[in-house]
Amino acid sequence: MSDFRRALDDCGLNNLRFIGKWFTWERGRFLSINIRERLDWGVATLNWVNFCPSYQLEHLTHSFSDHYPILLDTFGKLKMSCINEKPFRFEAKWCLEDSFEEVIRRNWNDISRSVPEKLGRLGQQLQRWSGSKERDKKKNQALLEERLNCLYELDPTDEILGEIADIQ
Missing domain, CATH: 1.10.287 (Helix Hairpins)
Structure with missing residues (x-):
């Protein structure tokens, strides 16, 4: 894990803030064997964050996999609706x-x-x-x-x- 963190630092990648539940992976339908972890992350350089300051990273609530999808919307709150x-x-x-x-x-x-x-x-x-x-x-x-x-x-x-x- 320390090698992975060092690779993120070497590349200038930072964790992106997210909305939604804290975990992105879950296994086990019963309490005695249920495990929840945050395995999936969004990372970016500071230049990217400055280029897309309104981004929104969301941990979605359901999936057919044991990994929950994450959605990166580069427009985030700036979305404009077109009436066409x-x-x-x-x-x-x-x-x-x-x-x-x-x-x-x-x-x-x-x-x-x-x-x-x-x-x-x-x-x-x-x-x-x-x-x-x-x-x-x-x-x-x-x-x-x-x-x-x-x-x-x-x-x-x-x-x-x-x-x-x-x-x-």
């Missing part, structure tokens, strides 16, 4: 939704215009419908992430570790 209408893109995953065919029927039959006009209007309706579905998914994801964060704050027990695994 998205071009229509058909998503194949829509076909898997139970309500998809009904959306098509309802919007196609309600329009008494030319085919290009119907397609344009249908595209707008599908985007609204998809946005609603995505908002529902994000709400559910936010609730699950909130529950995960609450569970991570508690002292681990077999039940808590089991619930964490189920949510993940």
Whole structure:
């Protein structure tokens, strides 16, 4: 470990501040064998930090691996939202939704215009419908992430570790 620290010093690399939970690796679903460590780090030179002063390094809350992902956003808090209408893109995953065919029927039959006009209007309706579905998914994801964060704050027990695994 001292060789690794010396290599960081030789390269002028410093630990980056982060947000999120303190550990990036976890193994063991039961308290008796659960281990949590911070194995994954973000490092950078002072020149880089000065070049990207608004960076944000985040330890994300879940993964399919025993290592939790870390996300480096070089814009961090400076992100600007653009208000542009998205071009229509058909998503194949829509076909898997139970309500998809009904959306098509309802919007196609309600329009008494030319085919290009119907397609344009249908595209707008599908985007609204998809946005609603995505908002529902994000709400559910936010609730699950909130529950995960609450569970991570508690002292681990077999039940808590089991619930964490189920949510993940």
